Amino acid sequence: MDLDIEFDVHLGIAHTRWATHGEPNPINSHPQRSDKNNEFIVIHNGIITNYKDLRKFLESKGYDFESETDTESIAKLVKYMYDNRDSDDISFTTLVERVIQQLEGAFALVFKSVHYPGQAVGTRRGSPLLIGVRSEHKLSTDHIPILYRTGKDKKGSCNLSRVDSTTCLFPVEEKAVEYYFASDASAVIEHTNRVIFLEDDDVAAVVDGRLSIHRIKRTAGDHPGRAVQTLQMELQQIMKGNFSSFMQKEIFEQPESVVNTMRGRVNFDDYTVNLGGLKDHIKEIQRCRRLILIACGTSYHAGVAVSGHVAAFPSF
Structure with missing residues (x-):
C-alpha cells in the first residue's frame, strides 16, 4: 500500500460491538x-x-x-x-x-x-x-x-x-x-x-x-x-485527566452527562420528550398494570432511583 497516494474519495466503516447474538468470533x-x-x-x-x-x-x-x-x-x-x-x-x-x-x-x-x-x-x-x-x-x-x-x-x-x-x-x-x-x-x-x-x-x-x-x-x-x-x-475530557479514578471522573461529570443524554430527546422549546425505543410501544405500555425493571450494576441503581416515580403513576 502506497501511503503517499491521495484519494479523491475514500470510505471505510468499522465497529466494535458486544456479541448480542452468537459467540464473539x-x-x-x-x-x-x-x-x-x-x-x-x-x-x-x-x-x-x-x-x-x-x-x-x-x-x-x-x-x-x-x-x-x-x-x-x-x-x-x-x-x-x-x-x-x-x-x-x-x-x-x-x-x-x-x-x-x-x-x-x-x-x-x-x-x-x-x-x-x-x-x-x-x-x-x-x-x-x-x-x-x-x-x-x-x-x-x-x-x-x-x-x-x-x-x-x-x-x-x-x-x-x-x-x-x-x-x-x-x-x-x-x-x-x-x-x-x-x-x-x-x-x-x-x-x-x-x-x-x-x-x-x-x-x-x-x-x-x-x-x-x-x-x-x-x-x-x-x-x-x-x-x-x-x-x-x-x-482530555475523555481520558482520566486530573481525577484520581474514572469513577470519580464520572461522578463529577454527571451534570454534563445528563445534558448530553437529553440532547436530541428533550425539546425545551415545545416541552416534549422523544424516547425512540419506547414511542412505538406506547399503547402496549399504557395497557400495563405492572412494570418490571431488570438491570445490573449502575443500571440497577438507576432503576431503583426511578422506580418511585414510576410507582406514582396511577395506572401502575
Whole structure:
C-alpha cells in the first residue's frame, strides 16, 4: 500500500460491538456482508427484534447466512431489495429507507456498497448516531434541511432536490471534507468538534462529498432541519485527566452527562420528550398494570432511583 497516494474519495466503516447474538468470533464480527461478493456491508449498533422472521423469509428466497447475528439479516435484506428493485437507477438512500421500514427494534446503521462507490448511508432508530464534519474550508451551511420523499428518485440522493447550500452540506468551492459516523461524540472529538445529531428515522447520505438528510414521510412535530453543532469538549475530557479514578471522573461529570443524554430527546422549546425505543410501544405500555425493571450494576441503581416515580403513576 502506497501511503503517499491521495484519494479523491475514500470510505471505510468499522465497529466494535458486544456479541448480542452468537459467540464473539470473526464470523459474527462487524461489518456483516450481504454475500460472498460483499455487494453490501453494514455495521450496526442495537438489537433487531424481528431478525428471526427476516432471516426465515430471506432463507426462503435462497439467501444463505454465514453468521448468528441479527445484523446479517439487514445486509441480506438490502441486497434482496436491490435484487428486486423496480428501477435500475434506484438510489442507495431509497434502498435503505425500504429496509428500515421492515425492521423492528433499536438500531444505528451505516451501509456501503460496491454498487454505489464512494457513498455511505447512515440511519438510526432508538439508538444514537451522529455525524462529525471536518474541513479546513468554509461549509455551505450550518443547518441542513430535511428532504422528504416525493416520488421516484435517481441514483445519487443529493440530486433529488436542487443541489445548493439549502439542500446539502459541503465545503464551498468543492474543497476537501471528512465525515465521521459515530454513536457517541467521544469517538470523533479528536478529529472534529462539529457534529450533527441525527434523530429517529433520519437517513443521512454522503454522495460525492455532499451530505444530505432524508425522511420517508413528514410527521407532526418534525423539525425542518438538523443543525451543525459545535461541541464544547476536549480530547482530555475523555481520558482520566486530573481525577484520581474514572469513577470519580464520572461522578463529577454527571451534570454534563445528563445534558448530553437529553440532547436530541428533550425539546425545551415545545416541552416534549422523544424516547425512540419506547414511542412505538406506547399503547402496549399504557395497557400495563405492572412494570418490571431488570438491570445490573449502575443500571440497577438507576432503576431503583426511578422506580418511585414510576410507582406514582396511577395506572401502575
